[in-house]
Amino acid sequence: MSFLKSIKLPRYIKNKFFITALAFVIWIAFLDKTNLMYQYQFQSEVNKLEDQKEFFIKEIRQTREEQQELLSSPEKLEKFAREKYYMKKDNEDLFIISPAPQQ
Template sequence: MSALKSISLPGILRNKYFVAALAFVVWLVFLDRNNLLSQYQLQTEVNKLETQKNFYQTEISQTREEQQELLSSPEKLEKFAREKYLMKKDNEDLFIITTAPPKE
């Protein structure tokens, strides 16, 4: 018991308010369910999702512009159907030519 009494703590560690605040900070940083590590991971996920949101919004706007172009002109609609879906008229023959992949 005398060994414990002989250890002298600095004055700041004997202050009960400082010890309580230090324990609170340790609890928030390491032990709480919403600690700093999980907050960082969640913020990273939010940033990734916002990037995806911006990408999909630009894709949607481009698709709407293409849709407006296709619906405004029958010639463009016919060209789109021929190129994308390989459609043809009844009296036509369709030949698909593919190129060989480059040799490595």
């Protein structure tokens, strides 16, 4: 016990308010339900979702532009239907040529 009394500690370490504040910081940083690790994970999830939001907003804008373009003229609508959905007229034959699979 005399060994512990011989160690000189600064006054602020012996202060009860300092000890309480230190315990509070440790509790918040490591032991709490929403500690620093969870906060970091939540923030990275938020960043990922914001990036996805930007991507989908851009895709929606592009799709609306394509929709306006298709609805503006029947020729463009017919071309789109033929290319994307392989539609044909009654008196036509449709041949689909696909590239050979690469090995």
